[in-house]
Amino acid sequence: MLNKNKLFSQREVNVIPDVSKALSWLEAHPNALKGIGRGIERETLRVQPNGHLAESGHPESLGSALKHDWITTDFAETLLEFITPVDHSIDHMLTVLRDIHRHVARELGEERMWPFSMPCVIEDADKIELAQYGKSNIGRMKTLYREGLKNRYGALMQTISGIHYNFSLPLSFWQEWADVKDVESGKETISAGYLRLIRNYYRFGWVIPYLFGASPAISSSFLQGRESALPFETNDKEMLWLPYATSLRLSDLGYTNKSQSSLGITFNSLEGYVSALKKAIKTPSDEFAEMGTRDADGNWLQLNTNVLQIENELYAPIRPKRVTRSGEAPSDALLRGGIEYIEVRSLDINPFSAIGVDENQVRFLDLFLIWCTLADAPEMSAEELQCNRKNWNRVVLEGRKPGQKIEVGCGEAEHSLQEVGKTLFADLRRVAEVLDSNQGSTQYQQVCDQLVASFDDPELTYSARILNAMKEDGVTGTGVALAEQYRHLLCEEPLEVLSEDDFSRQAKASLLAQQQLEASDTLDFEAYLASREG
Numbered sequence: 001m002l003n004k005n006k007l008f009s010q011r012e013v014n015v016i017p018d019v020s021k022a023l024s025w026l027e028a029h030p031n032a033l034k035g036i037g038r039g040i041e042r043e044t045l046r047v048q049p050n051g052h053l054a055e056s057g058h059p060e061s062l063g064s065a066l067k068h069d070w071i072t073t074d075f076a077e078t079l080l081e082f083i084t085p086v087d088h089s090i091d092h093m094l095t096v097l098r099d100i101h102r103h104v105a106r107e108l109g110e111e112r113m114w115p116f117s118m119p120c121v122i123e124d125a126d127k128i129e130l131a132q133y134g135k136s137n138i139g140r141m142k143t144l145y146r147e148g149l150k151n152r153y154g155a156l157m158q159t160i161s162g163i164h165y166n167f168s169l170p171l172s173f174w175q176e177w178a179d180v181k182d183v184e185s186g187k188e189t190i191s192a193g194y195l196r197l198i199r200n201y202y203r204f205g206w207v208i209p210y211l212f213g214a215s216p217a218i219s220s221s222f223l224q225g226r227e228s229a230l231p232f233e234t235n236d237k238e239m240l241w242l243p244y245a246t247s248l249r250l251s252d253l254g255y256t257n258k259s260q261s262s263l264g265i266t267f268n269s270l271e272g273y274v275s276a277l278k279k280a281i282k283t284p285s286d287e288f289a290e291m292g293t294r295d296a297d298g299n300w301l302q303l304n305t306n307v308l309q310i311e312n313e314l315y316a317p318i319r320p321k322r323v324t325r326s327g328e329a330p331s332d333a334l335l336r337g338g339i340e341y342i343e344v345r346s347l348d349i350n351p352f353s354a355i356g357v358d359e360n361q362v363r364f365l366d367l368f369l370i371w372c373t374l375a376d377a378p379e380m381s382a383e384e385l386q387c388n389r390k391n392w393n394r395v396v397l398e399g400r401k402p403g404q405k406i407e408v409g410c411g412e413a414e415h416s417l418q419e420v421g422k423t424l425f426a427d428l429r430r431v432a433e434v435l436d437s438n439q440g441s442t443q444y445q446q447v448c449d450q451l452v453a454s455f456d457d458p459e460l461t462y463s464a465r466i467l468n469a470m471k472e473d474g475v476t477g478t479g480v481a482l483a484e485q486y487r488h489l490l491c492e493e494p495l496e497v498l499s500e501d502d503f504s505r506q507a508k509a510s511l512l513a514q515q516q517l518e519a520s521d522t523l524d525f526e527a528y529l530a531s532r533e534g
Contacts, residue, residue, distance in 0.1 A: 015408055015415045015423050022374035023430045030434045032177060035170030036366060037086050037341060038093055042356045043161035045114040046078045051480040052121045054078045054111050061107050063507030064514040066133040070100050073131040075146055075158035090362050099498040101355050105490035112483035117215045117249040117348040118222060119159040121476055125224060128155040136518045137528035148302030148309045151291060156222060160254050161349055163357045167369050168341035187338030191270045193373055194320055194339040198267045199380045200372035201318045202388045205346060206395040207421060211454055212361055213246030213396060214348040214462040219475045237474030244398040246463040247348050251396045264382040274331040280308045317346040351466050354486040363447045367428045384410050400458035421455040
């Protein structure tokens with residue numbers, strides 16, 4: 001085991017943890033990786049043919065956004081979110097996701113799905129309609145929470161889209177790796193293993209925006225006349241960009257909450273994480289208290305004046321998760337049953353895919369997350385968490401800059417991003433060989449061979465490729481062309497796994513479930529909110 005006060009071995013040549021013993025173990029136990037669980041959540045804005053934000057409400061033909069299993073909304077009525085069930089097959093999961101896209105594309109008429117993470121042209125942020133979930137107390141609370149997000153951080157920031165990748169290792173892995181007998185008796189050990197994964201993700205997860213970041217530019221409308229400290233370049237196509245940026249979505253332009261940086265939420269123990277999270281939803285914020293919970297006319301402005309209104313407001317590139325029971329807070333679910341899976345939140349929308357994500361990305365994430373689980377991960381202080389954020393910031397703002405450096409060991413040393421990346425991929429390829437041996441293929445190894453080339457040639461990264469297109473046609477022009485191309489493609493393709501009957505039944509069942517919920521509400525809204533506070 002490594003000294004907990006040191007991130008790496010004393011050998012200075014190690015730019016990443018020494019995982020050789022763990023990899024040898026994995027090669028001797030390949031079956032431990034059979035049965036990985038995966039799921040994807042994809043967000044996308046509905047836009048008009050000219051690339052401006054759609055002004056219509058969530059299409060009723062899609063069902064109830066509150067109760068639909070696969071199709072919902074995120075912050076705004078125009079911000080769709082598609083959810084796949086847990087799946088053990090990459091191909092099946094992506095086909096289900098594509099079927100959802102195919103169905104929605106047909107239902108949207110002349111509207112399109114925006115192919116980028118950073119939003120389309122939005123001329124007036126005040127016209128962004130918050131997602132509506134009906135008259136039930138839970139539906140009204142979800143909309144009020146979004147009212148709070150709008151008032152705290154601005155509506156434009158909330159229209160940024162992403163891909164969330166849900167990942168779980170099979171019980172067989174924990175049985176072999178950590179001598180766990182079953183999920184219930186082994187929940188503490190399994191949770192500790194996922195927290196180890198998360199700590200390594202914070203240390204090395206910048207590789208994801210380096211490879212797959214696809215938001216190096218924004219529409220000039222995104223700033224709405226606000227000043228930015230970033231040294232943007234511009235042209236006559238109403239776009240702003242940074243020449244070496246990978247993911248402006250993950251920069252301070254995107255998901256930030258400065259008051260959260262002082263919370264000291266770390267990932268050394270599940271109890272410590274949950275305790276810090278619960279503290280944050282009870283800690284008053286001077287800034288948000290000044291806003292108050294209601295305006296002069298008595299209209300609600302936010303759920304409360306605490307640092308976090310609810311736990312989901314914590315912005316993080318990765319989250320420990322467990323499926324919640326009805327009325328259960330996410331943190332209470334974690335304490336009850338331990339960590340069930342992790343949610344990766346650092347993927348930009350892939351503009352080169354009609355469904356916003358592709359098979360290569362999923363395979364890479366499998367490899368990287370397995371590596372993060374195997375590699376030693378000493379405890380992480382709040383200070384080190386901030387150090388790691390510096391590496392992420394370097395990569396999202398200028399990751400493709402020639403000679404870019406990565407800090408190793410919280411300022412102890414610097415190494416070239418190229419060197420760290422290629423050293424990491426040497427390990428990932430060994431994981432790939434194990435996964436491929438289980439499937440009798442070379443698909444994971446092919447992904448490694450393809451992606452590792454991006455460290456020698458940054459022009460192969462998603463961000464470089466999309467920026468070259470945007471410089472030709474602008475953010476809007478490029479987005480409109482891709483949105484139209486994908487709309488045509490998806491509308492022409494037949495469904496493969498789900499059927500139109502499946503979508504029809506799901507839509508009808510979701511609308512009925514919402515009606516029944518609204519009819520069963522016994523508390524008025526004020527009492528309902530008070531009961532949740534209690």
